[in-house]
Amino acid sequence: MRFDPFSLSLTRPLGTANGPIESREGFLVRVSANDDGEQVTGLGEATPLPGWTESLADCRAALERGDPDATTPAARHGYSLARADAEARETDVRLCARLAAEHGVGPSADAVPVNATVGDDTPTETADAVREMVESGFDVVKIKVGAREPEADRARLRAARDAAPDAELRADANGAWGRETAAEMLDAAAELDYAYVEQPLPADDLTGLAELRGCGVGVAVDETLASHAVAAVLDADAADVLVLKPMALGGPDRTLDAAQTARDAGVEAIVTTTIDGVVARLGALHVAAAIPDVPACGLATGSLLADDLAPDPAPIREGAMSVPDGPGLAGDALQALSHPGDS
Ligand SMILES: [Mg+2]
Incomplete structure (x- = not known):
């Protein structure tokens, strides 16, 4: 797994209960899987939101340690999404189809x-x-x-x-x-x-x-x-x-x-x-x-x-x-x- 920081500006500040936010900072997460000798990359995103998830520093620390858990939901989201994307790519299906199959529901919607x-x-x-x-x-x-x-x-x-x-x-x-x-x-x-x-x-x-x-x-x-x-x-x-x-x-x-x-x-x-x-x-x-x-x-x-x-x-x-x-x-x-x- 590798992760790279990003910062995305909002078109205008968004008022929230925790004060206005002007940009969203997070990490783009990539995981690699090997599909019959071919490298498959899965993408995820960990973008903590003050008041809802862990802080940016805690998110980074969890990604660095490689052990995101329930106390670091944004980090876990980044990792879990990247893995799911890689798995869906390996099996050549859309992510929603894989998720629906895994959860015993479906077919997924277009x-x-x-x-x-x-x-x-x-x-x-x-x-x-x-x-x-x-x-x-x-x-x-x-x-x-x-x-x-x-x-x-x-x-x-x-x-x-x-x-x-x-x-x-x-x-x-x-x-x-x-x-x-x-x-x-x-x-x-x-x-x-x-x-x-x-x-x-x-x-x-x-x-x-x-x-x-x-x-x-x-x-x-x-x-x-x-x-x-x-x-x-x-x-x-x-x-x-x-x-x-x-x-x-x-x-x-x-x-x-x-x-x-x-x-x-x-x-x-x-x-x-x-x-x-x-x-x-x-x-x-x-x-x-x-x-x-x-x-x-x-x-x-x-x-x-x-x-x-x-x-x-x-x-x-x-x-x-x-x-x-x-x-x-x-x-x-x-x-x-x-x-x-x-x-
Ligand atoms: Mg609401």
Whole structure:
């Protein structure tokens, strides 16, 4: 295994609960396997995200030691994705097909529905942005809420619905509300026929999340999974939908295990990136393609980066992201990354 550091700038700083991030730093991971005397290289990416995974220093240390584990999920993701890519290449199948076979599901999908995301803005601007997304082919749009007073956010939710009467709409509060506000906002979202509200309460309030369920709109958890195991969330009956991030869960294998556990409990699972480079985004795409009938996923994040590890070979058309042809992550499309010395 070898790994090389990279830094990718965002097109503009992204506000998070842990402060704004301006770039994504991580490691491109390569593992080699020998297929009948022919060298096969598998690609992975370890891009830690503050608040969700280990630090960049701990990630590097785990990769150097060669023993990434559950305490270093980004490092484990890089290694596990690279190995899975190499294995899929050796057996000449797409990564999603291999993952689906390994997890006893399948066949994998050729494309995955993806959602557009609309950030905080005035009701009018929110409506315009939603309309623009729907016109460009997305049928699922997620509205970021929680940065304004509840009354203002209610107006935004209504404006978005008026702008897109037929779209599936979701809201994401990123843990901004208390229990009382969350209950009021979920009632409003239910009335406007939203599919679900993501993280209406802080990550640790499993009891509160469980109490919000059943009011006519789904409850999704995202930040909660940074600090609570999937099993604990399911035991607490705290969610209708789990938002699974392969980078934070330790790799494609762990993510599919989590998705299966969720679905066995009657809970939906969607896959999202952690604003990663193209290698990890493709990894997340293959994971999602291996989940039967997966709802729209948060994979359309490439445009948030000003630069990337390589050109993105997975176009989005009509609200779906196509899985690239060829073995492994993307056939020959990432050749330049596999053989950095060649060009
Ligand atoms: Mg979220």
